[in-house]
Amino acid sequence: xxxxxxxxxxxxxxxxxxxxxGRVDLTxxxxxxxxxxxxxxxxxxxxxxxxxxxxxxxxxxxxxxEQRTHRAQAVFPYEPGLFAFRELPPLLxxxxxxxxxxxxxxxxxxxxxxxxxxxxxxxxxxxxxxxxFGVGKTRFVGSHAAPASARGSSEPLVDAGDEVGAVLRTQxxxxxVYVSAGHRIGLAHACRxxxxxxxxxxxxxxxxxxxxxxxxALR
DNA sequence: GCGACAG
DNA sequence: ATCTTGTCGC
Numbered sequence: 411x412x413x414x415x416x417x418x419x420x421x422x423x424x425x426x427x428x429x430x431x432g433r434v435d436l437t438x439x440x441x442x443x444x445x446x447x448x449x450x451x452x453x454x455x456x457x458x459x460x461x462x463x464x465x466x467x468x469x470x471x472x473x474x475x476e477q478r479t480h481r482a483q484a485v486f487p488y489e490p491g492l493f494a495f496r497e498l499p500p501l502l503x504x505x506x507x508x509x510x511x512x513x514x515x516x517x518x519x520x521x522x523x524x525x526x527x528x529x530x531x532x533x534x535x536x537x538x539x540x541x542x543f544g545v546g547k548t549r550f551v552g553s554h555a556a557p558a559s560a561r562g563s564s565e566p567l568v569d570a571g572d573e574v575g576a577v578l579r580t581q582x583x584x585x586x587v588y589v590s591a592g593h594r595i596g597l598a599h600a601c602r603x604x605x606x607x608x609x610x611x612x613x614x615x616x617x618x619x620x621x622x623x624x625x626x627a628l629r
Numbered sequence: 630g631c632g633a634c635a636g
Numbered sequence: 637a638t639c640t641t642g643t644c645g646c
Contacts, residue, residue, distance in 0.1 A: 453637075454636085456638075456639095490634040493635060520635055523635085525634095544635085547636090548635065550634075551634090588635085
């Protein structure tokens with residue numbers, strides 16, 4: 411649970427991002443293939459109710475090791491660039507319930523591929539101190555060339571001259587995903603992990619599991 | 630001034 | 637995010 415104060419206005423949220431962005435650590439000390447990976451997602455209903463879910467999978471067989479959920483009421487409106495302030499509270503509450511500390515967090519959204527280089531994956535990584543990266547379904551910032559159609563192909567995502575992420579094809583001929591580092595992990599490593607998590611579908615198995623669980627927890 | 634805008 | 641049927645392709 412959160413006892414401290416949480417930003418209520420856009421101004422306060424921007425100030426928090428400005429204050430925490432310097433704490434992002436791009437050093438990568440992760441083993442090439444961490445034993446377990448944890449996916450997170452949030453589902454919404456039409457009454458301000460939200461449900462967060464976290465699912466830890468064994469990297470080798472992609473089997474569920476542990477999973478938790480947390481229901482709450484949205485405390486911050488959706489605002490492009492600030493949506494972490496909406497999803498972070500329930501996500502942190504769900505993470506705190508885990509018995510085993512996650513090796514790396516796979517977020518449903520962006521990390522550095524953000525206007526101020528501090529998307530959900532960075533914010534979550536900084537607050538938990540855990541390695542984290544983002545896998546977004548759509549572009550938020552930056553421009554890029556179309557990656558080749560073969561799974562594994564990628565193109566850099568560039569915004570204002572900065573390489574903020576990669577557009578990665580996880581399945582042959584299927585719309586690519588947007589991968590970006592969040593905290594304590596490099597982009598190349600994040601892409602390799604993403605491919606390890608997408609043997610069959612476009613989105614990481616972690617995200618798929620968390621999505622399924624969050625929706626179920628909403629009822 | 631006119632779009633674009635993670636989930 | 638979420639609302640939703642049929643339809644194209646392997």
